[in-house]
Amino acid sequence: MPGMSPGCTREGRALSRKPKKQAGKLLSAGPTMADLAELAGLSKITVSRALSDSPLVNPETRERIRELAREHGYKLNISARNLRLRRSHTVAVIVEMKPSSDRTMFDPYPLGLLGGISQELTAAGYSVLLTTRQGASAAAVQAADGLILLGQGVRQEAVHRFDKLGVPMVVWGAGLEGDTHVVVGSDNRLGGAVVAEYFFGRGRRHPVFIGNPSHPEIYDRLNGFVDALGAHGIKPLLMRRDEFTPDSGADAVHSLHARGVDFDAIFACSDLLAMGAIRGIQEMGRSVPGDVSVVGYDDMPLGASFLPALSSVHQDWQEGGMLLARKVLALIRDEPVESETLPVSLVVRST
Amino acid sequence: MPGMSPGCTREGRALSRKPKKQAGKLLSAGPTMADLAELAGLSKITVSRALSDSPLVNPETRERIRELAREHGYKLNISARNLRLRRSHTVAVIVEMKPSSDRTMFDPYPLGLLGGISQELTAAGYSVLLTTRQGASAAAVQAADGLILLGQGVRQEAVHRFDKLGVPMVVWGAGLEGDTHVVVGSDNRLGGAVVAEYFFGRGRRHPVFIGNPSHPEIYDRLNGFVDALGAHGIKPLLMRRDEFTPDSGADAVHSLHARGVDFDAIFACSDLLAMGAIRGIQEMGRSVPGDVSVVGYDDMPLGASFLPALSSVHQDWQEGGMLLARKVLALIRDEPVESETLPVSLVVRST
DNA sequence: CCATAACTTGATACCGATATCATTTCTCGG
């Protein structure tokens, strides 16, 4: 049979399926690989290979198929691919966002992180699934190839809960001793130490720390601060404040004043606190930085144009996000991954 | 054949598959519905029904299967379900986040929106896929059941680009006349008008508007402001500023001063601008609110503890996000949906 | 001129869920 083309085998089967296919096509929805295959007179698998750049197909054929795909607006069905490949090409990011209540943690920070994460993951062909903690039990999260945990509220219990899912996981924050999971965070100890040196260098001998050291990250800042000052024989005063708001900062200063405490430098572990503290200092008739030096944390854009321009410890969120993303991706690829801390820098302005 | 149980039909087939199944099980991965079915001595479909609360299964059976599922840590395979159901149970949120450059748009706002969106969508069993504009062409986005566009930079061209995907879409921002898509935004005209009335009521007769009206939202604020004042026979001055930073605000005031302009009220279309303006006013030796009233926009947390406490137009981002989410869901369900604007309120503090 | 390798392409069997239609068992009135 000279004229017998390869496609004729099992013709009966093929014919019996065609009508169904055509019926299916009426249901709007875009073309599938099978459709393209038929159009090109090839088989699904060849189309699949062509579209995924397999070296197994003839370059000419590939181009032809590509052209067809473009022309007919073909779109890959992700679900189908993920099902077959047994992975979701998705990383879930779990953000600590208490909806209505205390918005303090809210402000600028997760967004920078999120930007970095998003940029890096999409570049690698992964998607970012955003969830709050409440939604974290949703099915889609369990299906993720990896997990990124953001938010200072995240503690051991929460981390362990997700750890049990057995999914590659990276956490943003301060790494505690004995942690088994990968932690990425900025170097909070260094942050504290840098501020300590700055105060010491400017002749300040009675520094105060304002913040809530029960957050691991804040704890590290305090620690770095205390240790570095200790090396100079100085012991700072700790003002514990739970709220990271300007009012809380002002209040802290007033309370110092009321107690008759002598102080000449304030390290506030958030810019908002710092700005409030400055206000408090001014309200009690003393000057910044004349009488008291003040340094904040996070280097919010606003701080730069605060009056007086706020000195602050700067962290690069964007970079942190990218690092987080790269780590999960590495974990997913089964590469060895270590925790890492990012450097911080003190931005000295006028306070 | 009295002893013949129902499961014996097509026994040969069943037997030929079993060994494969068992081999597959060695590949780690959790149990599937088929596995549960075998364990329970039932069929896949019954398991499926039991887990999805179908009234077709015996309540006892359902509980038994549920128990098994829990015990064995069964997890639904989303990809498989999505493939079969032909939907992704996912809404893509496209955020305008210019990574490195002008971070001004960054600050608090998308996060509130995002929180509301996320809350509402996860509650409805949907996932939130987060992307920047760059990543928006990724396959996963095209697979989304719906689209939410955030970011003031999004304009017609961008919107149309996504519109062509033929996916239910909702846009945050200001609705232009003749828009065909659904727009949710806060009532910027009202915001402007409210401020106008406030100024007028306080006897201000020489108001200034600071901002960049080429953003549709800002344009609306200006418009509402101008119209409401016009009704009182007052014509405000427009100071066009592209940057929404405190420095830019201070600069605007200085420039007014240099030009010898007489003004007694400033409506800045961002809190940052407003704070800068206040600084500028104070620097030129005039007082707020004694000589000049100032109102900002967005009601950032910081503004409340700024000194003097900033009056500002408040929008509820969280609520906006929830509304956006509800609208896409409605679109997805093919329900009729209309654009909507959220009310805003003026929070009067001391400026 | 034939055997072997290199290149292309295809048939088939999955991945793990759900829709559809069939089948079995059970209940109940006549």
Add this chain to the structure above:
DNA sequence: CCGAGAAATGATATCGGTATCAAGTTATGG
């Protein structure tokens, strides 16, 4: 004691891709 209808369960096909192994075609060398 039988047939109709309700209740519970099952067999099969299918969603749209990709892995595997087989097979056809063409080039290459002895």
